[in-house]
Amino acid sequence: MATLEIRDLHVTVEVENGTKEILKGVDLTVKQGETHAIMGPNGSGKSTLAYSLAGHPKYTITGGTVTLDGEDVLEMSVDERARAGLFLAMQYPVEVPGVSVSNFLRTSATAIRGEAPKLRTWVKEVKEAMERLNIDPSFAERNVNEGFSGGEKKRHEILQLELLKPKIAVLDETDSGLDVDALRVVSEGVNRVRETGEVGTLLITHYTRILRYIKPDHVHVFSGGRIVESGGAELADKLEEEGYEAYTKGGASA
Amino acid sequence: MAEAQNIPVGSTTTGSIAVAAESTVATRMSAPPSFDVADFPVPHGREEEWRFTPLERLRGLHDGTAVANGNGVKVDVQAPEGVTVEAVGRDDARLGKAGTPVDRVAAQAYSAFEKASVVTVPKETVLTEPIRIAVHGEGGTAFGHQVIELGAFAEAVVVIDHTGDAVLAANVDYLLGDGAKLTVVCVQDWDDKAVHVAQHNALVGRDASFKSVVVTFGGDVVRLHPRVRYAGPGGEAELFGLYFTDRGQHQEHRLLVDHNVPHCKSNVVYKGALQGDDAHAVWIGDVLIEAAAEGTDTYEMNRNLVLTDGARVDSVPNLEIETGEIVGAGHASATGRFDDEQLFYLMARGIPEHEARRLVVRGFFAELVQQIGLPDIEERLIAKIEEELEAAVG
Numbered sequence: 329m330a331t332l333e334i335r336d337l338h339v340t341v342e343v344e345n346g347t348k349e350i351l352k353g354v355d356l357t358v359k360q361g362e363t364h365a366i367m368g369p370n371g372s373g374k375s376t377l378a379y380s381l382a383g384h385p386k387y388t389i390t391g392g393t394v395t396l397d398g399e400d401v402l403e404m405s406v407d408e409r410a411r412a413g414l415f416l417a418m419q420y421p422v423e424v425p426g427v428s429v430s431n432f433l434r435t436s437a438t439a440i441r442g443e444a445p446k447l448r449t450w451v452k453e454v455k456e457a458m459e460r461l462n463i464d465p466s467f468a469e470r471n472v473n474e475g476f477s478g479g480e481k482k483r484h485e486i487l488q489l490e491l492l493k494p495k496i497a498v499l500d501e502t503d504s505g506l507d508v509d510a511l512r513v514v515s516e517g518v519n520r521v522r523e524t525g526e527v528g529t530l531l532i533t534h535y536t537r538i539l540r541y542i543k544p545d546h547v548h549v550f551s552g553g554r555i556v557e558s559g560g561a562e563l564a565d566k567l568e569e570e571g572y573e574a575y576t577k578g579g580a581s582a
Numbered sequence: 583m584a585e586a587q588n589i590p591v592g593s594t595t596t597g598s599i600a601v602a603a604e605s606t607v608a609t610r611m612s613a614p615p616s617f618d619v620a621d622f623p624v625p626h627g628r629e630e631e632w633r634f635t636p637l638e639r640l641r642g643l644h645d646g647t648a649v650a651n652g653n654g655v656k657v658d659v660q661a662p663e664g665v666t667v668e669a670v671g672r673d674d675a676r677l678g679k680a681g682t683p684v685d686r687v688a689a690q691a692y693s694a695f696e697k698a699s700v701v702t703v704p705k706e707t708v709l710t711e712p713i714r715i716a717v718h719g720e721g722g723t724a725f726g727h728q729v730i731e732l733g734a735f736a737e738a739v740v741v742i743d744h745t746g747d748a749v750l751a752a753n754v755d756y757l758l759g760d761g762a763k764l765t766v767v768c769v770q771d772w773d774d775k776a777v778h779v780a781q782h783n784a785l786v787g788r789d790a791s792f793k794s795v796v797v798t799f800g801g802d803v804v805r806l807h808p809r810v811r812y813a814g815p816g817g818e819a820e821l822f823g824l825y826f827t828d829r830g831q832h833q834e835h836r837l838l839v840d841h842n843v844p845h846c847k848s849n850v851v852y853k854g855a856l857q858g859d860d861a862h863a864v865w866i867g868d869v870l871i872e873a874a875a876e877g878t879d880t881y882e883m884n885r886n887l888v889l890t891d892g893a894r895v896d897s898v899p900n901l902e903i904e905t906g907e908i909v910g911a912g913h914a915s916a917t918g919r920f921d922d923e924q925l926f927y928l929m930a931r932g933i934p935e936h937e938a939r940r941l942v943v944r945g946f947f948a949e950l951v952q953q954i955g956l957p958d959i960e961e962r963l964i965a966k967i968e969e970e971l972e973a974a975v976g
Contacts (some may be wrong), residue, residue: 382930385922410932422927425918426945428888432931435941439932470926471945488931 330360330413330495332398332528338382338391339373347405352553353392358496358528365531365539365564368550369572370445375419377501377550382416396496400413411440412424413495417485417502420551425473429484430454432472457490461517462503479510483516486517498530503538515541536568551575592876607625615682619693620644621689622686629845631685634864637804641723641749641777641885643687648932650694655748658700665738666702676729677822680755681783682807688781688807691725691751698727698967701740705733705759709724712739712956719748719776730766734759734787739956740766745801747773752780758790760814765793767959771966773798780871781807786846788814794799795954798833805834815845815877822851823865824950824963826970827893829858836866839882841875850882853950855967859892866901866914871908879909886917887946889939940971 329341339351344543358364368374380387383393383406394401396412404412424432433454438444445453459466461483473481482502499518503511519542521527531542539547539561547563548555549572556575557563613622613628624645632644642648657764659667669679677698701713715728732739736759744750758764763899770778778801786792790813797805810819819839827833839848854863865884886895899913920942928938947967951960 388603405935406926407932407934407938410930416930418927419932422923424924424927424942426948427941429944431941431945432928433936435933436675436928439934439937473583492931546824551918580875 329517331412332358332401332496332530333395334381334392335394336387336392337377337380337394339376339509340388340390341376341386343381350387350553351380356462356548356555358530359497360528361525362546363522363529363531363544364546364548365533365544366550366555367533367567368565369535370534372550373553374534374550375422375500376534378416378498378530381409381498382406383412390393399567404469407439408429410494415489415492415497415518417482417489417497417499419504420494421473421481421485423474425474425483428469429470429472433488437491444527444537451477454491457458457487460490460520461487462513465532478505479507482506482510483517486514489521490517493521494523494527496528498532500532502531502534503533511538512541520541549575597716610702611684615684616689617683617692619686619689620690622708625686631836634862635805635834636803639832640687640779643690643749643751643777643779644718645810646690648690648723648751650696650725651722653720655700655721655726655746655750656718656720657726658716658718659699660699662709662711662713663709664704665709665713666700667727668700668702669697670700671697674698674700676731676755676757677727678755679724679802680729680785681781681811683781684809685749685781686705687779687805688753690751691753691780692727694751695727698729700731701728701738703732703738706735708737709739712741713729713836714813715740715742715746717742717750718776719746719750719772722745723749726750727755728752729755729757730764732756732759732762732764734766735761736766737763740764741959743753744768744770744772744776744778747776749777750780754780754782756782756784756792758785758787758792759814760788760789760790762790765795765956767795767954767956768858769906770796770798770801770804770806772804774802776801776815777803778849779803779805784808784810784819785811786810786817786922789816791818793820793960794822796823796835797822797963799970803832803834804815805832805836807838808837809838809840810848811840812843812846815843817843817846819846819848821848821854822950822953824947825852825854825863826852826967827856827863828970828973830860832862832864834866836864836868837882838868839872839880841869841871841878841880844875845877846875847878848880848882851950851953852883853885853887854880854895855887855889855946855949856893856895857889861893862896863869865897867896867899867913867915869901869911869913870949871901871903871905871911873904876905876907877909880911882913884915885946887918887943888917889943892928896971936971943967943971
C-alpha cells in the first residue's frame, strides 16, 4: 500500500527582504485509500505544503524528509515525482498556449504510464471521463487552460486526476471559486477516484463547504506553518462553528 | 503614426490604426525609393527604418565599404523543363519592374550587382516540381538580383535556400502575370556569422495568387523587407513567416502590403520564437489601403514566444486606411513568454522538461506550418525547429 510520509518538513521562500520560513516542521502520513483534509486560515502555509510536495522551484526545503513508499521524494525532479505517483491539482492552473488539451492529456498519460495509451481505448477513456465531469467535447481542442473559466480549470484538473490515477493526490483549494453546481461536479469526480481505494487524498481547503461532499477520514488544522491539531471528521464541524480564531491566536504565541 | 512601439513580453497590442490623407508609410522613410545608392544618405541608426538594426554588424553594406570579392555566394538553380533561366545585365527591362529599392542597402545591391538571374515560367505552364534555388555562402561579400517571372495563368513553387556564410545584399523580384499562382518558400538557414539584407518585391497580377513563406533560422543579422503591390484587381497575397532567433542573433522582418487597386486580399501571419541572451527579433507590419483600393480585405498578425530571459522583441503592426469602402482590415501583435510556471505545470504531469518545451514550441508553430501546404517543406521546418530546441536545451 502506497504511503506518503512527511517528517519535520521545513520550507523557506525568498521574499523581498530576505528569506522567510513558511513551513516549520510538518509531520503527516497519508496512506492509499485515506482522505486527509488540511484546513487552515489564509497564509498558514497550506499551499506551500502542496507546492513543496510537487517540487515547485520557488520553495527551498531546509529540513525534514518526504518519502513515497520509502523513496526520497525531495531528491526527485518535478516530473519524476509525478511519475512516481504524486499528483497536484493546482489552485491556479497555468495557461499553456499552443498546446491542446487532447495533446496535453495524451502526452501526460504517456509519461505517467510509461507507454502511449492505445489510441482507440484512449479516445473512449477521455470521452467518458469528460462526460462524467460535464465537460464539453470541444474542450479537447482548446489550448490548456487558455480562456477557461474558473470552474473549467478545476474540472480540467480533476479530469487529469481521473486519467492519471496517482497514488497520492494533493488537491490545493480545488473548491475555491466554484459555485455549488461546479463544486458538486468536481467533488463527484474526486469521490470516483477515492472509491477505487487506490489513491490517498490530501485535500487542502480554507472552507468546510467541500467536506459536505467529500468526507475526510482525518482532519488537520494548519496554522503558523505546521499541523496544530488533528482529529476525525468531527473536527471539521468544530471549525465550521468556531472558525480558526483559536488556532491563529495559539499560533502567534507558539 | 511613425511612432513605433516596443511591446514588452507578456503584453498584447492591437497596434495602431490610422485614417490618413496621405501615406506616412512612404513619408517616414528617409529618402524616396531609388535604384541609385547615391540617392540615399548613409544611415546613422536613428532613422525610422534603421532604428532597430545594429548597423555596426552590417559589415559595411549600409555605408559603401562592403565590396563584392568574387567568393560571396554560389547560386545554383534547378528548374523543371519549360522554365527559362538566364543571367542578364542591368539593362534588362524585367529588372526592377516589381519594385524599387526603398533603403540604402537595397539600392546598394541594385547598384553593385554584376549579373541578375531571371527565372521565367511561361504563360499557362503549370509546374509539378518546384524550382529550387540554392544560394550558398562561400565566406565573402556579394550583391545579387533575382527575378522570378510567371506568365499569365502559370503556376509554380519556388524554394530559395540560403546556407553557408556570406555578407549578402540582394533584391528579389516576383512578377505574377494575370491569374498566375506562385508559392515561394525562402529559407534563411545561414551559418552563425552570415549577414543578409534583402528586399523582396512582389507585383501581383490581376486575379493572381502569391504565397510567400519566409523562414529565418540562421545568420548573425538577417533583415528582410518583403513588399507586395497589385497590378490589377482580384489579386491575393498570403505572407507567412517563421523565425527562430537564438542567442545574439538579430532577425528583422519588415513587411509592406500596398493595397493600391480595388478588390484585393492580403493575409499576413508571422510567428517567431526566441531564446538566449540578446536574441533580437523585429517585426514591422505595414499595410496600406490606398484611396482607390475599395473592397480590400486584409489581416496581419505577429506572434512571438520568448523562451528564455534576455531576448527582445520589437513588434510594430501598422495599418493605414485611406478609404472606408473595404471588406475588412485587422491586425494583431502579441508577445508571450514560456515561463517557469508553464514548465512546472507540464512537468507536474510527468512530462520531462525537454519534452515540455518541445510541446509548447511545436504547438506555437503548428498552425502556421500547416498553412504552407507543401508536406516536404513542412516536415523539414518541424525537424529544424526541433533541432533549434535541442541545441538550446542541450
